[in-house]
Structures are given as structure tokens and as C-alpha cells.
Amino acid sequence: MRRAPSARGLLGQNLVPLLFAALCIAGIVAARDAIALEILAGDIVTRLGRNLFLVLSLIVPVVAGMGLNFGIVIGAMCGQVGLILVENAGWSGLGALGAAMLFSIPLSLVFGGLTGRLLNRAKGKEMITGMILAFFANGVYQMIFLLLTGPVIPLHNQKILLDDGIGLANTIDLAGTAGKLDHLLRISFLGGRIQFPLATFLLIALLCLGLRWYLRTRSGQQLRTVGQDMHVAEISGIGVDRVRMRAILISTVLGGIGQILWLTSTGMGTMNTYSSHEQVGPYAIAAILVGGATVTHATIWHAILGTLLFHTLFVVAPLAGQAVFGAVQIGEYFREFVAYAVIGVTLALHAWKSRRG
Amino acid sequence: MSNPALVLRGIRKSYYGNVVLQGVDLEVRAGEIHALVGENGAGKSTLMNILFGMPVIHETGGFEGTIELGGTPVVPATPSDAMAHGVGMVHQEFMLLPGFTVAENIKLAREPSKPNVASRVLGPWGRGLESLDLKRMKQESRAALDRIGMSLDEWRPVAGLPVGHMQFVEIAREVDKENARLLVFDEPTAVLTESEAEELLATMKALAGQGIAILFITHRLDEVLAVADRITVLRDGAVAGRVDRADATVEKIAELMIGRALPERNLPPRPEGRTPGVALHLQNLVVEMPGEEVRGVDLDVQEGEILGVAGLAGQGKLGIANGVLGLFPATGTVETSGSPLPLGDTLGVLKRSVAFVSEDRRQVGLLLDESIETNIAGTAAHVQGRFLKGSGPFALLDKSAIRAHAERMIEEFDIRCQGPTQAVRRLSGGNQQKVCLARAFTLEPSLLFVSEPTRGVDVGAKDRVLQLLVQVNRERGTTIVLTSSELAELRQVSDRIAVVSEGRIQGILPPDAPDVEFGLLFAGGTAAGRGGDAVPQDSVSARLDGDAVGRRDPGEGS
Numbered sequence: 085m086r087r088a089p090s091a092r093g094l095l096g097q098n099l100v101p102l103l104f105a106a107l108c109i110a111g112i113v114a115a116r117d118a119i120a121l122e123i124l125a126g127d128i129v130t131r132l133g134r135n136l137f138l139v140l141s142l143i144v145p146v147v148a149g150m151g152l153n154f155g156i157v158i159g160a161m162c163g164q165v166g167l168i169l170v171e172n173a174g175w176s177g178l179g180a181l182g183a184a185m186l187f188s189i190p191l192s193l194v195f196g197g198l199t200g201r202l203l204n205r206a207k208g209k210e211m212i213t214g215m216i217l218a219f220f221a222n223g224v225y226q227m228i229f230l231l232l233t234g235p236v237i238p239l240h241n242q243k244i245l246l247d248d249g250i251g252l253a254n255t256i257d258l259a260g261t262a263g264k265l266d267h268l269l270r271i272s273f274l275g276g277r278i279q280f281p282l283a284t285f286l287l288i289a290l291l292c293l294g295l296r297w298y299l300r301t302r303s304g305q306q307l308r309t310v311g312q313d314m315h316v317a318e319i320s321g322i323g324v325d326r327v328r329m330r331a332i333l334i335s336t337v338l339g340g341i342g343q344i345l346w347l348t349s350t351g352m353g354t355m356n357t358y359s360s361h362e363q364v365g366p367y368a369i370a371a372i373l374v375g376g377a378t379v380t381h382a383t384i385w386h387a388i389l390g391t392l393l394f395h396t397l398f399v400v401a402p403l404a405g406q407a408v409f410g411a412v413q414i415g416e417y418f419r420e421f422v423a424y425a426v427i428g429v430t431l432a433l434h435a436w437k438s439r440r441g
Numbered sequence: 442m443s444n445p446a447l448v449l450r451g452i453r454k455s456y457y458g459n460v461v462l463q464g465v466d467l468e469v470r471a472g473e474i475h476a477l478v479g480e481n482g483a484g485k486s487t488l489m490n491i492l493f494g495m496p497v498i499h500e501t502g503g504f505e506g507t508i509e510l511g512g513t514p515v516v517p518a519t520p521s522d523a524m525a526h527g528v529g530m531v532h533q534e535f536m537l538l539p540g541f542t543v544a545e546n547i548k549l550a551r552e553p554s555k556p557n558v559a560s561r562v563l564g565p566w567g568r569g570l571e572s573l574d575l576k577r578m579k580q581e582s583r584a585a586l587d588r589i590g591m592s593l594d595e596w597r598p599v600a601g602l603p604v605g606h607m608q609f610v611e612i613a614r615e616v617d618k619e620n621a622r623l624l625v626f627d628e629p630t631a632v633l634t635e636s637e638a639e640e641l642l643a644t645m646k647a648l649a650g651q652g653i654a655i656l657f658i659t660h661r662l663d664e665v666l667a668v669a670d671r672i673t674v675l676r677d678g679a680v681a682g683r684v685d686r687a688d689a690t691v692e693k694i695a696e697l698m699i700g701r702a703l704p705e706r707n708l709p710p711r712p713e714g715r716t717p718g719v720a721l722h723l724q725n726l727v728v729e730m731p732g733e734e735v736r737g738v739d740l741d742v743q744e745g746e747i748l749g750v751a752g753l754a755g756q757g758k759l760g761i762a763n764g765v766l767g768l769f770p771a772t773g774t775v776e777t778s779g780s781p782l783p784l785g786d787t788l789g790v791l792k793r794s795v796a797f798v799s800e801d802r803r804q805v806g807l808l809l810d811e812s813i814e815t816n817i818a819g820t821a822a823h824v825q826g827r828f829l830k831g832s833g834p835f836a837l838l839d840k841s842a843i844r845a846h847a848e849r850m851i852e853e854f855d856i857r858c859q860g861p862t863q864a865v866r867r868l869s870g871g872n873q874q875k876v877c878l879a880r881a882f883t884l885e886p887s888l889l890f891v892s893e894p895t896r897g898v899d900v901g902a903k904d905r906v907l908q909l910l911v912q913v914n915r916e917r918g919t920t921i922v923l924t925s926s927e928l929a930e931l932r933q934v935s936d937r938i939a940v941v942s943e944g945r946i947q948g949i950l951p952p953d954a955p956d957v958e959f960g961l962l963f964a965g966g967t968a969a970g971r972g973g974d975a976v977p978q979d980s981v982s983a984r985l986d987g988d989a990v991g992r993r994d995p996g997e998g999s
Contacts (some may be wrong), residue, residue: 297572298570300572300573301554301560301569301570301571301572301573302552302554302568302569302570302571302573303569303570305545305552305573306550306569308540308541309538309541309549309550312538312539312540312541313538315536316536316537316538316549317550318520319520319536320536320549320550320551321519321520321521321524321550322550
């Protein structure tokens, strides 16, 4: 133990993931009678495929020094618009899923661009600005789809409208696109109790490789430079605002695609028109933080580990609540509580560290 | 090798009507080390900002005069513009990214890259997507490091490197630029140890030998003499003199740097019959104030005197007052009137009848959005429990007493405002400063620290501020420690002037000491040993008697 300080440093750096690993193990032990291990594993695999893309979309803004992108909700809305367009056209199948993603990209570019312009005027306050902007965007979204859709914006598919013909229905069935990617190349383990959606994971792997590659290009190096010190970047002749804009555009586009993957994953299949996007920001952010990411440092491994731990806890918490306290609600409450607690603690830690350093 | 790399002609610049450069000419030849020396505020930084095309110049209306680089007239509009013309800058504070490796820093924003599938597909728009060529980055960084004689591993992260090495990484970055023609070193040795500084000077000589023109900005005159071929001295925004190395002496440069007529002293006399003791005793005071570190100060301040504290920016003169007041971590012994003062306990210090007017008026000194009366009376209410009605935790501010006091202060201090309830933010710099002084005087301190009282204050208000300090000193016998970057004003009102350099007091001079002695102490204690002009304690006591003051005050009849 001669290198005790560095061991303590290592522990300190990985405190959050270690704590969550312990919580997960405790939860699994408590819920061992309520759920078979392979069912749990199958559930976690599904949830990884569902959530990872969204969580990965947070990395680029962190590297660019813009913190956790609470504005990802805006990307999620664009993704939902893509799905609404496809549902309106009545398309279905894998092609429809791809079309929804394609439709979402120009929307994400436009609204991501507006987000980027705003965040460039709010340097150092990106997170709170992004969060409030998301609330505002939610208002605009509701105005368009609750008031204008129907009377002003005519729809082809009357089934997704509310009964009086004004506004989209509260829930939209995504039967045409749901599960299509997951079912494309599915591998079964343990007699079908674990279904591994290979195509989805290939897409995620492609994104990971793409992110890795991008961060090693000239453009990615500029991103990392701006992330470390905007002043030095500016003096070195890097257009700081353009680089930050690029980071938000990438994040918003990926957020839109991620939202589509999330909504159409196996076991989802229904879109809550007015609320599906709301929780996306906090939950994805909580997941990457659980993996050990901070406001200034996030990697692909943080995203993967964090999503794994966070969603394991999500699955076992209600079961453990049932087993230990005899009430599912306690577990439900607990996971909500944990998501916001981990964000709060991480932000406090960041403030504390940056004041000290 | 005599064609000039840089020619500046008739450079003029003013900020909001305040002239900071009044026609500066400068010529730097290729392969020459040209030293540019001058006090703070002499215009060195402004000149360099112009040369480097910093936004602050163009946002404030540009400049007059011409710049030629290698014979071509240039108007640098942005830093990248200046860089494109071969101007490199080694900054005083490092422009390095700690999270990057040495090679990444050297190649910052100029990374060599090679095309890949994606960048080829996008054609001319794909340049940003080219992959970094790590091998070439490594090789070229190595070559740049070798060129300045550094055996540093180019793949090490910059975080954790010794400060001296960081400086060399910066130099390697400038040297690596293909067209590097002129390198500006802005106070490069300020943060280095002695051996590191020597290494740096040797490197500068080697670079000059390779034909690069070097503009060396510093205030360490011994270094100037060691490496510079020619020396230009700036004073008050104009060239005060040019010296070749052959005829340069430290004394000559120091005199050119400071050289201005002794300001007229016209001070009222002190009341007689006071027996001065020691008001403030500092022993081995060390203050960790970033940028103004104090590295061991011993000082005795006599009761009833005005002690000036002079020195260049960044040398630690501001750290003394901030350390005593507990605003930055400090160690050492501090005694006021013989009893020890707790360090780091600002409230405790204020309760000991010590007051402080901070150099940072807007951040530390004032509550900008509060009214004038709240600012004036707030500290006294908090620290001394004055201006309160009732007692205990439920005491209320005595609004009418505060109003009356504020109105008296506004009149006495000539604060130009709409009334005592006006927000301080809306006042001019000089009037804000008067509010700061009014607040400090309200505390009726026996020991008052005042830092940079005339910074950002217009000329008329400047005199009034100094006058108020002298007045409180004479009428109430308040001991004042006056820290200022303007030697002239210190000489105008102080009884003695302590000169701080490199975090220590280099010497204490009478206000009428010759310029050259001040210049030498400013330049980092080169006068130590040859000086002998430090004021002995008993002569200070003598000076505090009425007749000694009267010596400089012809109008006084005592």
C-alpha cells in the first residue's frame, strides 16, 4: 500500500459508478426471488439497446466544454416529429423507420442551430440555458401539435388526431415501425429468454466508432481544444463559436435519432405525443453520470457503463421495493429520486472542484 | 542581416479619449534581440496588442501609424492575421492546454492531417474531417523542441510539467511555425526560477542567431543587459530613449524608465506632540494571492504615517493588504499596535479598527446594485453595530441615522450623485472610489489600507481622493498604508515609500529620493548592497514631527 494516495484518488474518481454497482448488486440480491437472472439480463439487454444511442449523443458537447446537453430534449422532439410524419403517411416497416430518421435530421439541424446560437451567447451557463430552452421548446411543440395540427396543418391520417379533429392524439401507436430494427437480426440465447437485437447494437457500435474517429480528426481536435480553453483556442485562430455550434448540431441530430430508436424499441411502441420527450434529457444525463462522466469529461465507456448500471437499477428497484417493503411504489419512487439526486450531486461536485482548482 | 523585421512608425492609440500611445517608433532587425522596457502603463501591452491584432484594439477604434513586417505594410486585424505574417507571441501567462500532450500543444490548431474516405467524399469541405497525422505531429514537434535544445518527451501531457518547461513548449510552438519572423517574449522570465531564466535567455540568443527577430519585454534590467542588442525605453506612451548595449547601464535605463519631475508636495502639517509607536508590524508575511504572491515581507509601519507601497504589477504589492485583511490565505506574524492580529479572519481584523479600500472596487469594494447610503454605512453596521435600532439579533437598521450620515459624507467627499439612494453602479469611477473611502472612513479606523485609490479615476477626482487621505491622516492621526502603481502619487503624499519586487520589500525610500534609485528597486533589487538609501527608523520618527514635514511645505508656519 505504498501508493495509497493514488489508490484513494482512483476510488474518489470512480466513486459514483462503484456506489451504483453496489446498489445494483444489493437490488439484485433483494429481488432474487421476484425475477430470474436470465429474465433480468434479457430486460437489461433490451434497455441498453433502447437507451445507449441517446446517452452517447451527450458526449460531444461535454468534450466541447459545453457541459451536459439538457437541450437534447429538442433533438428528441425533432425525432418525434419524424415519427409523426411517417405515421401520417401511413408507412410501415424498416424503410419507414429510416425515413423517420431522415426526416428528423433537417429539423434537428434547424433547431439545433438555433440552440447553438443561443448557447454561444450564454457561454458558461449552457446547462441551465439548455434546460430552460427545452421547457420553452416544449411549449412551441405543444402549440403546433395541440392547436395548429388539424385546422391549420392538415393531416392525411385522421386516426392520429384527437376526436374533434384538432390536435394530435395523446398517444400514437407506432405499430408500423416499432421493433422493426430490433427484430431485423435477432439472436436468441437460453431458449429465447434473452433476445439480443444485433442490428440495433451494430448501429450503436457504428456510432461509437464514428465518435472515436471524429474526435481524432482536425475538427475533433478543435472541439477538444475549445473544450479545454476557449481563450487559448481563440488565440490559436480557431473559430470558437463555430466549433461549439458544430458540437450542438451533432448532439441534437444524434438525440433525434436516439429518440426514434428509443420509441420504436421492443416493448415500447407507443408514443406519448406530449410527454415522451420530456424525461429524455434528465434520464440520459443521469445515466452517463452514473457511469463516471462529469460535466467536463465524458467517454464512450462512461456512457456504456452508466447506461448498464442505471437501467439495471431501474429494473430491480421496483422489484426490490416489492420484496423488501412490500410496495412497488417505493422502488418506483426510488429510481426517480436517484436520477435527480445523481445529477444534483454531480453538478455540486463540479462546482466544488472548479472552485478549488 | 540589417533589413528590419519589424518597423513601427508613429503608432498612436487612445482608449475613450485617454491617450496611451503618443507616436511610438520602433525598429527590430532580423537576428536582433530588442528589449522593450517601461513601467506598468507605459504602453508596452497596448503596443503588443496592436502588433498582434487583438480585438480590444479594433473594438476601441483602431490605431494610427504604420506597421511593416519584413518590408511589407501590414494592418493586423486579428491574431491569426498577425500570425500569418510571421509574428509569434510567447505569452506571460501560458497559452497551453494542460489536458493535451506537448506535441498536441505545439501543433495546436495547425495539426498535420491526412485525407480519409469521409474527407475525400466531401472534397473541399472535408478538410476538417481529415484524420490527424500523429506520426508527423510527433516528428515535427520533436524537431521544434530540438531546435530550442529541449530534450522533453513530446508525448507527455503538459499538466504536471515544471513551469519552466511549459515556457519552452510555448517557444517551440512559435518556432515550429514555418514563417516565424518575429517572436515577442512578454515578461517570459517572470514566473521562472533563476536557472530556468538563464536557460531561456540562452535559447533566445540561439534563436536570434538563427535569424529570428526577438522583441523582449521585461522589467528585469540585468536580463536586458545580458541579452539585448538594443534597448527602447517607453514612458507614458512615448519613447523615452534608445540605448545600444555598448552604452547601456542599469542606472541609465532605470532613470529613463521613471524619469519624471518630482510632483509638488503641498501637505498640511501634522498636529504636534505625538509620540509615534509601531502601528503595524509584519514579520515574514507570505500571502498566496494568485498573480500577486507575497513571499516574505518584514515591515514596520509607524503610527500616524502614510506609508506608500510601490512596485510593478504582479510583484506582490497588492498581496500585502489583501493578506493582512484575510482575503487570501496568508502566514506569518501580523501585529497591530503591539497585539497579534488573527490571519484569515476578516471580520476579526475589521473589529480591530483596521479598514481596507480594495483595489478591486467593483468586485470587492462595493455592492454595485445597492444604494450609496447602504454602501457607506453597511460595514459599520455589520462590524461595529452602529446605525442600528434596538439590540440583539432583531436590531434594525436606523434608516434616518444612515441617511443623515450618508448626506454628510456626500457633501464632505463631494460625491457627485442624484442622492443617497442612487445605486452605486451608476456612479463614475471617481465617485465610486469616494464611496469606498467614505465607507472606510465611517469605520473610523486607526489603521487604513488603501490600494490603487486612483485607478480608473479621472484627474479631478484623483486629487480629491488623495487630499481626503491626507486629511484623515492629519486630522484623526489615521495610519495609512497606501498601495499604488503610480509612483508619482505616492511621492506626492507618502512619508516613506516601500518598493516591492518579487514578493519582497526591496527597500524603503524617502519620497524625494532620485528616480534612479526607485528604478533600480523596481527592477528587482539590483540596488541591494549598492543602495544605502533605505530610510533608518529614527529618521522616520523625526519626519513625523511637525518640523520635518514643514521642510517640504514652504507655506507652513510652524
